[in-house]
Amino acid sequence: MSSENGSGSGGGEGAPPEQLALIRDSVRKAKVPRAKPRTWRGAALAPHLPVARVLVDKGVLHLDRYFDYAVPAELDADAQPGVRVRVRFGAGRHRVRDGRREGGGLIDGFLVERLAESDYSGPLAALAQVVSPEPVLGPELLGLARSVADRYAGSLADVLQLAVPPRNARAEQQPSPAPLPPPQPPAPGSWARYERGAAFLEALASGAAPRAVWNALPGPQWSEEIARAVAATLASGRGALVVVPDGRAVSRVDAALTALLGDGRHAVLTADAGPEKRYREWLAVRRGSVRAVVGTRAAMFAPVRDLGLVALWDDGDDSHSEPHAPQPHAREVLLLRAAQDRCGFLLGGWSCTVEAAQLVESGWARPIVATREEVRTAAPLVRTVGDSDLARDEAARAARLPTLAWQVAREGLRHGPVLVQVPRRGYVPRMACAQCREPARCRHCSGPLEGRDGGALRCGWCGREESAWHCPDCGSFRLRAQVVGARRTAEELGRAFPAVPVRTSGREHVLDTVPGAPALVVSTPGAEPVAEGGYAAALLLDGWAMVGRPDLRAGEDALRRWIAAAALVRPQSAGGTVAVVAEATARPVQALVRWDPVGHAVRELGERAELGFPPVSRMAAVSAPPEALAEFLRSVELPPEAEVLGPVPLPVTAPGRPRRTGAPPPGEQWERALVRVPPGRGAALAAALKAAQAARMARGGGNGGEPVWVRIDPPDIG
Structure with a gap:
């Protein structure tokens, strides 16, 4: 068995220091000392470079290294660096027959390089098969994959599963076309x-x-x-x-x-x-x-x-x-x-x-x-509508639109389609107090109460029904939908504008384009279709729900989703208007009105620098059952500058719901801790977490085999 031997890669002048550190670390790992030549026994081996260094397709951290195999003479021509191979690995690997190691199950891998001798002193197993003589893993891709694995505290095999698509023999047998000569430089x-x-x-x-x-x-x-x-x-x-x-x-x-x-x-x-x-x-x-x-x-x-x-x-x-x-x-x-x-x-x-x-x-x-x-020439006019501005007429109340938003929609429909963006799909997924807007929680487990298709309130975590809810903060007995989804909104708008066709675009059915004729297009963020000639107007509903999410990126994400929808609207010179239903004093709303996302991002960056939040700092999230998490945090040798935040309980996953990677199994209570380091120490944090996770896996999973999930740069830390 060889030591780890990541492929090298060159650094770039002016690159971010942490990126260069990862690449230089890859070059350092490529320098593996060679042992003295050994005497080979048994069947005929390749006469030149008889040792193959192989990366086996085992995405576990304690096996994140290369293994040496002997190259049989009959595989010499095809066993070139970069090809897919199959080798024996696992139980039975240590059995020796005729001077060669045999046994173990067959497993896929990549041949990384050919060597004259191995730094492993024992007998080597032979390559079982060259799957294809097509080289698919070059040194540049290998170096990149190693850098990504190191940055994210992962295994090289896992990264290569993302980087190299599965083999298709028929596609491999078809010749690729000849490359075309370079084109002429384009005009600006x-x-x-x-x-x-x-x-x-x-x-x-x-x-x-x-x-x-x-x-x-x-x-x-x-x-x-x-x-x-x-x-x-x-x-x-x-x-x-x-x-x-x-x-x-x-x-x-x-x-x-x-x-x-x-x-x-x-x-x-x-x-x-x-x-x-x-x-x-x-x-x-x-x-x-x-x-x-x-x-x-x-x-x-x-x-x-x-x-x-x-x-x-x-x-x-x-x-x-x-x-x-x-x-x-x-x-x-x-x-x-x-x-x-x-x-x-x-x-x-x-x-x-x-x-x-x-x-x-x-x-x-x-x-x-x-x-x-x-910017003023290309952008639409943006108008703000406070959520407290209730509609003054029956049609507007039926569509839960403030008067100004209703007027923008009516005027826009005279000239073309109108886009309506709602934060979430479906029927009334979450409920809140109608008076103080505090989220409605289950009295038994504090889970979120849901009301679907007009049915009884039910907890999203434990499933219990709630028939006598009242707000513990203000005492109100009235509920409202935290966010009304696309289908419900489409029905309400259809009643308010009965002569106008209504189309929906969301997760179940995403429209690519819509005609330029008058119509209401109700869409969730990211699913907005492009209108021929641009939308005449856009309504951005329930903005308070997007800005008020308990997440570090709530404001940034709300502004990004609003601008993505508003960018599909005609310019102000062509009558394009956007109405956003959110408090005008909110920073993302002001950035949308001025069409200044760069200024908003710079201010957010300054605040995060003061608070020590990403991306100014580097952060990792560690999730596990409480005892396993405590054991892992005790075992990891964190950099001296590291700061551990938490742990805090994670929401319980309801039975029958899809489980995200790193989320607890349905019904189980997990905790999460955040580990933060200052700029320039992200590589040290990733290396420490990877080493602790590898040691834990080598011991068989640590505390009773309970899982521990590590994620570098978690997308949500709210």
Whole structure:
């Protein structure tokens, strides 16, 4: 057995210090001392480099290292670095026959490198099979995967499961097309609307590696602007990678690239394509036939040759956070790639996250923004409606809309479709006191009370019915829906505007586009369809519920969702109007009115710096049953600067509900602790947590085998 031997990767000048530390650590781990040559016994082995160093597909931390195997002579030609292999591993591995180790179950793996000798002193088992002679794991991808595993306290095998798609033999047998020559550099086009926009394209076309945070203007031009950045990179003879949140965004960038460059210049990587097509496209990229990629989250690992640009659209979208271990975020992976490959970096969106603002504030990236005149030209008029402004007429009361919002909808319907954004789908999912708005809780377990389809109130945790609820804070007996979902809203609006068609777009059925004719389009955040010619107006309902969530990112997320909807509305010069039902004094509401997401993000960043919250600090969440959590925290050797917050109880998962990764099993009470370290100590925190988790797994799970979940950079810490 060999020691751990991560593949090396180069650092990039000007990269964030923590990204460089991870990459340099990967290079250090690649230097493994070689033992003296050994005498081989038994069957014929490969005459040259008879040892294969293999990464087995076992995503457990105490086995996160390479293992050495002997290369039989008959597999010599196919057993090349990067290919998929099968080896014997596990029980029975120590049995020796004819000088070779045999036994154990067959398991998949990747051949990392070939060696003249092994630093393991005992007899080696032989490779059982080369699954395919197609090399799928190059040194660049291996180095990136090791950096991601180290950053997120995960295993290399788990990262490679995300990075390398499953094999499809039929796709592998098909030849990839010949690469096309580089295109001509594109004209700036709508990039000319931004300060430094045209200069960014020129730098990409010249072979430079500019790094930018781009605050896009509202409207549909964003996909064409990304396509021009890709075209400029291809013109320099390099490759480009674009990651967007969902398939609808992929389709828009795909269409823009095809219109600008023609067919055959780029590959599309999404799960919806099916295993054969997706693997065929991935192989075309791996073989160098295609130099540009656009895709969803999994495309962040696409093995693009001579990478010149990585681009990410809307980094605040939840879809960019991988739910499978070790749960990396696409933004952080692309930052690692920008440092490792010394390539350009573009982080774009209509809004601006705190992480994006930090990249600019630190000087690592430059801002690409439009002038205030350009913003006023492109943005709709935004009007605020306090939730206390109840409607004064029967139609408005029926639709639970304040008078101004009802008037905006009525006026907009004269000229085109009107978008109505509601925070959550379904029928009245959660209840609150109608007078003081305190959430309605179960008297038995303090779980949230729900009222579905007009039925009796029922606890969302223990399932008990509640027939005599009253508010413990103000004594009121009246309830209201915390958030009224899309279906209920569509019915109420249909009664208020009986002559207007009503369409809904949400999780069960997402619309891509809607006609430009008058209609009410009720949508949940992220599912808003694009209207032909833009929406005439938009209503953003229940804004208080989005801003008032007990989460660190509540304000940032509310502003991002509002701006994403408002960006689909026609400009103010064309009559476009947005009404947001929320208190006008709230900071996200003011940022929406001024259309200033960058200013909002900068202020949020300043407050988090004072409080020591991410992204200024690095944080990890550890979740487990109480005794297992206490034992784990006692065993981990945290950096001296680390601060442990908590533990606190986690909400109990109701029976029959889907369980998220790291959430407690239904009915079980877990606790969570947050571990915080100052800037520059994130790598040390991840290494300490990974070492403690690996030691715990090697002992068989610690306290009775109870699970302990570790997540670096948890998305919610509220």
